[in-house]
Amino acid sequence: xxxxxxxxxxxxxxxxxxxxxxxxxxxxxxxxxxxxxxxxxxxxxxxxxxxxxxxxxxxxxxxxxxxxxxxxxxxxxxxxxxxxxxxxxxxxxxxxxxxxxxxxxxxxxxxxxxxxxxxxxxxxxxxxxxxxxxxxxxxxxxxxxxxxxxxxxxxxxxxxxxxxxxxxxxxxxxxxxxxxxxxxxxxxxxx
Amino acid sequence: xxxxxxxxxxxxxxxxxxxxxxxxxxxxxxxxxxxxxxxxxxxxxxxxxxxxxxxxxxxxxxxxxxxxxxxxxxxxxxxxxxxxxxxxxxxxxxxxxxxxxxxxxxxxxxxxxxxxxxxxxxxxxxxxxxxxxxxxxxxxxxxxxxxxxxxxxxxxxxxxxxxxxxxxxxxxxxxxxxxxxxxxxxxxxxx
Numbered sequence: 001x002x003x004x005x006x007x008x009x010x011x012x013x014x015x016x017x018x019x020x021x022x023x024x025x026x027x028x029x030x031x032x033x034x035x036x037x038x039x040x041x042x043x044x045x046x047x048x049x050x051x052x053x054x055x056x057x058x059x060x061x062x063x064x065x066x067x068x069x070x071x072x073x074x075x076x077x078x079x080x081x082x083x084x085x086x087x088x089x090x091x092x093x094x095x096x097x098x099x100x101x102x103x104x105x106x107x108x109x110x111x112x113x114x115x116x117x118x119x120x121x122x123x124x125x126x127x128x129x130x131x132x133x134x135x136x137x138x139x140x141x142x143x144x145x146x147x148x149x150x151x152x153x154x155x156x157x158x159x160x161x162x163x164x165x166x167x168x169x170x171x172x173x174x175x176x177x178x179x180x181x182x183x184x185x186x187x188x189x190x191x
Numbered sequence: 192x193x194x195x196x197x198x199x200x201x202x203x204x205x206x207x208x209x210x211x212x213x214x215x216x217x218x219x220x221x222x223x224x225x226x227x228x229x230x231x232x233x234x235x236x237x238x239x240x241x242x243x244x245x246x247x248x249x250x251x252x253x254x255x256x257x258x259x260x261x262x263x264x265x266x267x268x269x270x271x272x273x274x275x276x277x278x279x280x281x282x283x284x285x286x287x288x289x290x291x292x293x294x295x296x297x298x299x300x301x302x303x304x305x306x307x308x309x310x311x312x313x314x315x316x317x318x319x320x321x322x323x324x325x326x327x328x329x330x331x332x333x334x335x336x337x338x339x340x341x342x343x344x345x346x347x348x349x350x351x352x353x354x355x356x357x358x359x360x361x362x363x364x365x366x367x368x369x370x371x372x373x374x375x376x377x378x379x380x381x382x
Contacts, residue, residue, distance in 0.1 A: 024304070
């Protein structure tokens, strides 16, 4: 997606060989106009799969999830949680996710009422590297007998294996930008 | 706000005397259409204060923040973070926030680049009880020499003192719904 590629080249900061910081416009500060364009582009791609719900995980996936859900005709968003709340009153489905950024294993959880059986789910996240968060969300969908009709991503790190493996498994994975490599402080984006 | 009051009465669940669960439509599952109406209503109220940035805190404030920012003409959103990332490269301003829900003190932090000096800030959050999160965000604004031009809230628990104290201090606090009391499992909303 042209506007996103331009934002990455303008504002993204390479750090070593495998870290790209896009917090200027995607996951700390949000460029609101760009985020709405990204949601609309995901909707264009996935509309024909007729998702009934967008699933993401807190926190930085929420903005892209809601703009995509809006563009898909205001379908609901459910965001999986990383911490247990003190006043939980529903049955929670759980899945394990290893975070390479934070170097720890997290549990993500979703109240079963908010990921109803037989939902047609579009999984959305801001970033895809090893694909652990997406796999955790696919696990939640499997447990609750939902269909994953696609995975929409803001920025994919194409030099890590998460996206490649998901595509090989036949998942309709659509990343709005794919970073192919980082070399000498330069970010190379796949055309 | 009529649609939000109706959603609270239809889907909100009272728990004891002071807990209201609104996770069916506000902060776990999101009713996308309602969230956009809420953002538009905040924008109607705060447009004349000319905010240049919406500040919220992860995670559940993000959805309302971005719909409000969109309705205010696509001004940027910055969300304060609760956990330190491994690959932080900027200078972070910090503030302490005590969470009554999780019974612990958290640090919220924001990269100083994303809350620029002299910003006119609209603080947004999904929920207001004791006002600790809002006070933490006001503290960040003070540290970075920004003007708080208002505070927009989804649901305020009017029987806790957070909102009352902020209004007494002259803050333009606008809550889209105010819950006055919870008694015998019934939620009473201020007209």
